[in-house]
Amino acid sequence: MVTIKDVAKHAGVSVATVSRVLNEIGYVHEDTRRMVEKAIQELDYTPNEVARSLYKRKSRLIGLLLPDITNPYFPQLARGVEDRMQESGFRLIFGNSDESEQKERDYIQTFVQNNAVGIISSTNFPGMESYRRLNIPVVFLDRISSDRPAVYADGREGGRIAAQQIIERGSRRVTVLQGPAHIRPAQDRFQGAVEVLQDTGVAYEVIRTASFALKEAEEKAKELFAAFPDTDGVIASNDMAAIAVLHEALRLGKKVPEEVQIIGFDDIPLIGLLSPPLSTIRQPAYDMGYKAAELMIRLIEGQTVELRNIQMPVEFVERGSTRKKPENEYVDR
Amino acid sequence: MVTIKDVAKHAGVSVATVSRVLNEIGYVHEDTRRMVEKAIQELDYTPNEVARSLYKRKSRLIGLLLPDITNPYFPQLARGVEDRMQESGFRLIFGNSDESEQKERDYIQTFVQNNAVGIISSTNFPGMESYRRLNIPVVFLDRISSDRPAVYADGREGGRIAAQQIIERGSRRVTVLQGPAHIRPAQDRFQGAVEVLQDTGVAYEVIRTASFALKEAEEKAKELFAAFPDTDGVIASNDMAAIAVLHEALRLGKKVPEEVQIIGFDDIPLIGLLSPPLSTIRQPAYDMGYKAAELMIRLIEGQTVELRNIQMPVEFVERGSTRKKPENEYVDR
DNA sequence: ACTTTATGTGTAACCGGTTACTCATTCGAG
DNA sequence: CTCGAATGAGTAACCGGTTACACATAAAGT
Incomplete structure (x- = not known):
């Protein structure tokens, strides 16, 4: 595995300088930057997220908890979440809760243990202690709770x-x-x-x-x-x-x-x-997932979020399991 | 956040001892163990997976890559994988590749950056350089490759x-x-x-x-x-x-x-x-996912795997888009 | 010419675990 | 009774990054 030390050695600088180049932070001379970037290229180096996450006490991971991805309603939600997260470079740790409180607890625990920065959950137990204790943002999806932001349909x-x-x-x-x-x-x-x-x-x-x-x-x-x-x-x-x-x-x-x-x-x-x-x-399942992810991202970035509860519109889709509507009600007008 | 140091202090022992208790490794006096366990209880401590992962250079995370979870075929695969992984305490980082080579590459990279211990992928590009370079096990799911183990239907x-x-x-x-x-x-x-x-x-x-x-x-x-x-x-x-x-x-x-x-x-x-x-x-989509996870776990645990290519049986499901079979072929017998 | 301030880089501590190594004590065998 | 092995526990290095701090030099004010 190529580490930042290898890059530093190869470029003839210290690890601090490499880190500065990586994060585009602090002063780095243009020539030095180029040397480092060349070294990174040549060694095909990618920083280890785990080390980064340890020091920063936060990862780029988001926990996503759904009752059962096998239920045809949820893939859309999941996809909406994933697409938005992906745009901002976040990744998902995904779990099925099976409407089981124990499974939810277990997953929440692993999210925390892995320094996840947020949790999006279609929980069946929004009032659960495990959620209340968390000090990372939680967004409930297709659920409603008084203590947490949520995205749901009307x-x-x-x-x-x-x-x-x-x-x-x-x-x-x-x-x-x-x-x-x-x-x-x-x-x-x-x-x-x-x-x-x-x-x-x-x-x-x-x-x-x-x-x-x-x-x-x-x-x-x-x-x-x-x-x-x-x-x-x-x-x-x-x-x-x-x-x-x-x-x-x-x-x-x-x-x-x-x-x-x-x-x-x-x-x-x-x-x-x-x-x-x-x-x-x-x-609008996909949109709900997308919006939930968006809300989550704002929460993570510490932006003041005006709208913590997002209610999405629903609509009647007329198909064959209902009869035609009699058209005699409003004759003129 | 409660760390191993807090537990050590609270129990009046060193961090090494706490670690020994956690991992059930090495000698720990029965009385000491109890003290530590009590401290863990009282502080509600759970070890940080990130720190562990950094030192060990391996996490409990598995990368799962599917073309599109929104396609009704894939949730079943995903669920099979999740269920088996969950049994052994592994978690999934999940991504949709959209049959895009770039997205696959990006996900493979983040899997590696997060010290994932294995990747299960329904890739569209099994021959891709990114896979060949990996030094963690890869199992192809619903795909076939000569260089990697795979689970697929006949x-x-x-x-x-x-x-x-x-x-x-x-x-x-x-x-x-x-x-x-x-x-x-x-x-x-x-x-x-x-x-x-x-x-x-x-x-x-x-x-x-x-x-x-x-x-x-x-x-x-x-x-x-x-x-x-x-x-x-x-x-x-x-x-x-x-x-x-x-x-x-x-x-x-x-x-x-x-x-x-x-x-x-x-x-x-x-x-x-x-x-x-x-x-x-x-x-048998669910079973395929389950088997793929099983194979992956054996690979991770370094067991010698006899069967690296698992071919699952298929069967005809007769419903209404085909006609009844004429029953005149074997009249007597 | 003499501070100040800006620029550029390295050293080392730190994140929260694991484990090699060391040391002390107890136990069992001869 | 003696000595090697087993038991029990602590110290510190390490994993691979980030960043506070120190230091050196160059540029800008007065």
Whole structure:
């Protein structure tokens, strides 16, 4: 391994001078700089980040914690984060938490042990002690917390839109899937939907789910149609759940969207290719990841951050699991 | 930050003794050990990996390089790798290469700079100088190279199976999508398919593609039906390409599988939920990632590895984009 | 001509661990 | 009872960078 000493020797200067050249700090004579740069070239030297990190007590590493990269929603988030970080020369230590508190703790610990300068996390436990103790910036992604900056989509509005749409398109006995209780955006969606359902006086039922895992979603889908067989509209807690519901509906011989309308949440890839293609509330996942990274970078650089909570807009994506909207409401105007 | 010195002071011993306790190395009196452990507890001390890594010249970090985590095939690979690594206490520095040589080089450099102990890569440039120079183990994943150990699926056999199936199911004018020329598994699939097509004397055409990007696949799908409008069977280079072909076929009003059969490759999530659900050649992506990590760990631990190239089996997954197999072949027996 | 200030470079301490080496004490074998 | 081996623990060098500080020389003010 080529070290700064080798470069110093080769260029006939001290390590301090090489370091100055590397970091473009302090005075270095133009001729000296050239000598050093030549030496660096010739020896193909790259500074060891570990040594640097040790002295500075900070690395160029960011911890990224997601529940499960295998869930089609998360790759987009991850990619957004990576792209922005990469632009500023940060690298990611990546982990799947599987919605397990222990795994989260373990990862947070290794992030700290590796002098990570920040953590971006789609945690399931935002209030966890491990986060509170940290003295590096934390940004919650697709999550909300009162103590930490966060980037998330407007779940409340999403829920409202979903309910409005499903009602306008004719559903009268709606079942709403309530996502995990401890995840704010999931609750917001739920509340937004219920809000509109109540205001408009449309009958609705609720099915609770505890996680975002596909397996659980499948069970809940069965439960849904068993408990409320006359449901004619389902607002799912996310697209994976919507898929499970769609499958179950089809299995039971129900026509979608004629007999049951289904609206998902997220707009994960390929969801528009199902049959019928799923209508959903789109979250800008890539952008959310990107913004979270951006926020993180500002935090790391100690810039005063005006906006610590970034709420992203959502939109209804009309596809085949909802019926066409009757166009008789606002005839003129 | 709590350091080993704080622990030593608190326990009334030297740092060497604390280190011995931590690493369970050398002689430490039982009473002393308890004192130290108590101090560690009370101060909530965790050793700094960076310092450790600097002295040992190796970290607990593994570089993982994938073309694009957003491509539905890769999350599974990544997850397999992560799960196995996690079992042995290794962590991942993760990067997307976007099939760009420059990005790969940059990532390899940072892996080295951070004292990564190994690199697992789905590289597009296995012969690249940057890999050859490395003196840490490299495992290629879903790729093949003569100089490095690799884990990949049996593409040749997969191609053969695809061709056999599509022929048995009645296609007589097959178009084969040839994946990127520099990616061996893609070529193997292609060759396997062509091999069978030639042996059986079925007419076939070829469309070349340069990358695995969805966008390109869409263009090529258009090109395919423009150049060979009477195609009645398509063997795609992967599922994303198969989706593009399916879409284009449907757009042109062709019935799938009645007029055109389509076989994909990979078996990515949700592909079985399309309409029609895509028949495909399944690669055990999660297992491949897991095995690659396992191989890497053996390499790191310096174990003599008998099997440096691990080829995983593939299988045909029959779904709706291929027709039913005529069952008249072996009537009695 | 004489301070000041700016420029240029080297020495050595430091970051937080690990380990080679040293030294002291205890134990067991002959 | 003696001596080598086993046990237990501390000191300091080391890993590869960064930077405070010292020092020398050149340029700029007065």
